[in-house]
Amino acid sequence: MARALITVPRTAKRGEILEIRALVQHPMETGYRRSSEGDLLPRDLIRRFSCRFVESGKTDDTGVIVIAATLHAAIAANPYLSFNLRAATSGTLAFNWEGDNGFSHREQVALIVT
Amino acid sequence: MRKIGVATRVIALAMLGFVSLAVAQSTRQSGFDFMQPATQALQKDDTQNPAMLWVKDGQAIWAQRDGATQKSCADCHGDIKRTRGVAARYPQYSAEAKGVINLSQQINQCRTTHQQAKAWPAEDASLLGVETAIAVESRGQPLAPPAQSQLVDAQKRGEAAFDRRIGQVDLSCRDCHESLAGKRLGGNIIPQGHPTGYPIYRLEWQAVGSLQRRLRNCMTAVRSEPYPYGASELVDLEAYLANRAAGMQLESPGVRP
Amino acid sequence: MKRRIFFANSVGLMASVVVRPVAALTQSDVLTPLVNAYAAGGGVREGRVKFDIAPLVDNGNSVPVEITVDSPMTQAQHVVGIALFNEKNPQNQVAEFTLSPLAGRARVATRIRLALSQQLVAVAKMNDGSCWTHTVEVLVTIASCIEE
Numbered sequence: 001m002a003r004a005l006i007t008v009p010r011t012a013k014r015g016e017i018l019e020i021r022a023l024v025q026h027p028m029e030t031g032y033r034r035s036s037e038g039d040l041l042p043r044d045l046i047r048r049f050s051c052r053f054v055e056s057g058k059t060d061d062t063g064v065i066v067i068a069a070t071l072h073a074a075i076a077a078n079p080y081l082s083f084n085l086r087a088a089t090s091g092t093l094a095f096n097w098e099g100d101n102g103f104s105h106r107e108q109v110a111l112i113v114t
Numbered sequence: 115m116r117k118i119g120v121a122t123r124v125i126a127l128a129m130l131g132f133v134s135l136a137v138a139q140s141t142r143q144s145g146f147d148f149m150q151p152a153t154q155a156l157q158k159d160d161t162q163n164p165a166m167l168w169v170k171d172g173q174a175i176w177a178q179r180d181g182a183t184q185k186s187c188a189d190c191h192g193d194i195k196r197t198r199g200v201a202a203r204y205p206q207y208s209a210e211a212k213g214v215i216n217l218s219q220q221i222n223q224c225r226t227t228h229q230q231a232k233a234w235p236a237e238d239a240s241l242l243g244v245e246t247a248i249a250v251e252s253r254g255q256p257l258a259p260p261a262q263s264q265l266v267d268a269q270k271r272g273e274a275a276f277d278r279r280i281g282q283v284d285l286s287c288r289d290c291h292e293s294l295a296g297k298r299l300g301g302n303i304i305p306q307g308h309p310t311g312y313p314i315y316r317l318e319w320q321a322v323g324s325l326q327r328r329l330r331n332c333m334t335a336v337r338s339e340p341y342p343y344g345a346s347e348l349v350d351l352e353a354y355l356a357n358r359a360a361g362m363q364l365e366s367p368g369v370r371p
Numbered sequence: 372m373k374r375r376i377f378f379a380n381s382v383g384l385m386a387s388v389v390v391r392p393v394a395a396l397t398q399s400d401v402l403t404p405l406v407n408a409y410a411a412g413g414g415v416r417e418g419r420v421k422f423d424i425a426p427l428v429d430n431g432n433s434v435p436v437e438i439t440v441d442s443p444m445t446q447a448q449h450v451v452g453i454a455l456f457n458e459k460n461p462q463n464q465v466a467e468f469t470l471s472p473l474a475g476r477a478r479v480a481t482r483i484r485l486a487l488s489q490q491l492v493a494v495a496k497m498n499d500g501s502c503w504t505h506t507v508e509v510l511v512t513i514a515s516c517i518e519e
Contacts, residue, residue, distance in 0.1 A: 003170045007161040017475040025167040027320065030484075032461045053473055067479070068469040074460050076433040076482035077320035078164040086444070086475025152425035152435050302429070317430035371429030 002026065002105045006095060011112045012087035020051065020066075021082045024097050024105060030073035046071050046079055046099035055091045063094055087113045142362060145305035145370055148296075153317070157369040165246060165315035165367030168239070168322040172247025175240055181231030187244070190228060194247060201245075201252040202364050205353045207264040214268040216352050218245050218324060219344065236343030242322050246313045249366035256361045257310065265353060272354025275347060281338030287351075302371065308359040309352065311368020318371065325352055398506045399490045405456045405463055406494050406504060413500035420453075420505040422493040431485040431511050440477035440495040440503065444470075450477040452496040459489035485511050 007021035024046070031043025048070060052063030067083045085093070095107040146154060160166050176187045176194045191197065204217040211223055221244050222233040234241035259265060276287040290299075291307030298304070312325040319327075326348050330340035341347045398406075406415055423437040442450045449472045455465035468479050477495065485491075492506045 003167045005161065005166055005170065021161050023162070023164060023167060025164075025171075030461070064473055065469060065471050066473045067471070069479075070464075070467045072464040072466060073462050074457055074465040074484045076484055078167060080162060080164070080480075080482050082437075082478075082480035083470075084474050084476040084478055086473060088473075150425065150427045150429045152427070153429045155435070156433075317433045320432055 002097075002103070004095065004097070004105060004107050006093075006107050006109050008085075008093060008109045008111060010110075011114060014087060014089075014113055016087045018085045018087055018111075019082060020085055020093070021080070022049075022051070022095055022107075023078060023080045025078055026097070026099070026103070028071075028073070028075055028077045028079060032073065043073070044100050044103075045073060046075075046097050046103060048096075048098045049079070049081060050096045051083070052094045052096075053085065053091055054094055055089050058091075060094065066093070087111065089113055142308060142359065143306055144308055144310045144362065144365060144368075146311065146365060146368065148303040148305050149369075149371060153369055153371060156315075157311075157365070157367075163315065163367065163369060165313070165322050165369065168243045168246045168313070168315075169250050169367065170247075171239065172243035172245070175244050176247060181225065181229030183228065183230050185229050187224070190224075195251055197248045197251045199252055199255050199258070201249040201366065202255040202258050203260055205265070205268065205349055205356060206260050207262040207268075213346065214265055214349055214353055216325075216349055217248065218242075218326075219349070221245060221248075237323060237327060242313050242324065245324070246322055246367050249313060249364065252364045253366060255364050257356055257359050257364060259353070259357050259360055268350045268353040269357045270354075271347075272350035272352070272357075275351050276354055276358075280333065281336035283336040283338075285336050287332070307355065308362055309355045310359055310362050311365050311370065313366065314368040314370045316370050322367065325355075396490070396506060396508055398492065398504075399458045401458045401463065402456055402490055402492045402506065406492060406502070409452075409454045409456075409467075409494050410496065410502040413496065413502050415494070415502045415504060417504055417506075419503040420493050420495045422491065422505040422507050424491070424507055424509060433482045434485050434509075435480065435482050436491075437478065437480040438493045438495075438505075442477045442495075442497065444472050444475055444477055446472050449498050450495050451498050453477070453479055454494045454496075455483070455491065456494070457483075457485070457489055457491050459487045460484065461486070465491075485509060487511055 002025050004022065004024040009018055012018050026046050027044060029041050029044040033041045035041055050068040051066045053066050054060055054063040066085050071079060090113045091111060093109045093111060097105045146157060156162050173194060179186045201217055205214050208215045218241055221241060225231045226233050279286045287307060290304050295304050295306040309325050313322050315322050326343055329348055329351055333340035419441045421439045425435055428434050438453055440450045442448065450470050453468045456463050457465055465483055470477060488510045490506055490508050492504055495503045
């Protein structure tokens, strides 16, 4: 039951630089920790994150990468990422997290640029 | 004249009592005040506070039908916003449970009686989600334990537990969280132990957890056997702590080290 | 008093994490090859990158960091990647980011885990292949109240 919290302004002026925040629920189990019984807890990490911008009226796969990341065990649980976007045209921001054990989570947020 | 003098003295004493009480209250501080700015920043900003993920979970569960009756929380209680103030009044006496219960026990009681669903186990993510989603609606509200004789009894039992030295380390709650509060233990400042932020996102847990989890954690730290989740002894302690912090603002979901 | 000292030492689980960035230091031999491998032949220089890390944090499980790079982020001149490495965690890689001019600003912020006192480095790769670094040293004492 993964949840994500995305913070993006709903509207922006052309040329404005926006701050985007993305928080996702995930334990980021390192694979180096042991349980109280001494068993090694298996690694369970989010490995990849991406945020793509898809112009209004275009299909999803035409999206351009704003930022992409490869994450490792040193990223804190419930990964938080903040980055920027220069508002050019209206469109959709598509967020994607992928990880161990088939973990996958997607979110989409519309952005109106005036 | 003499009579007035006595009366004045009585009033003066009463005022003195009031003043000293006021001083005691003004020196109460949330654990928030003892944290580093970086940790405070996490709590202050909902877009950064990881506990908001649990809130979002709880809000979704609030609207979901469940159990044999296929009712949702919202079917009986309406919009979750209507729970404003509720979290500030727990633990409280429940006639249905015939005892004092905390908010998570109340949620499970609703599940088993009204939804006829299985109670969630302690620290279950869904239970913490609903509890956190309810608690966030009472943010800024003063902790206000209701006036119930059964609750007063629980507070008294809880206070006795607060003062009882336990474990191989032989410390009471009060030894650390009152006598030594504000002093350093290692590099950390010992907080006063007010339950104003629960459920909290604890950096050590890397997740949201309940006040009972924190209390059990303290008991283990002083090398004593912790009471099991849901034990009346833990609820009594919670009741005392809520009364000790009465009037302080609820800040759920708190972030703590 | 003795009992208190015993408590502090024996429980010993309660401590804080002190993160102290130090300017001008010799980069650890662990980090240099990692930086060079990421640079893949592009020249590596110090500067243009700012690695911000809280001077004092309560727990090494979650340490906020922010990396900003001095770049106009235009098609002609932009940052294509930022990598973070640590010296002494079980694994040296922290994260690698790919950026595009769409970002408008060369900045990423996240929260990381730090197991020990160590050096951290942020490397920014420009579209001309050159790489820029900022190395910081952080002091970490034993993480706080461990849950048993």
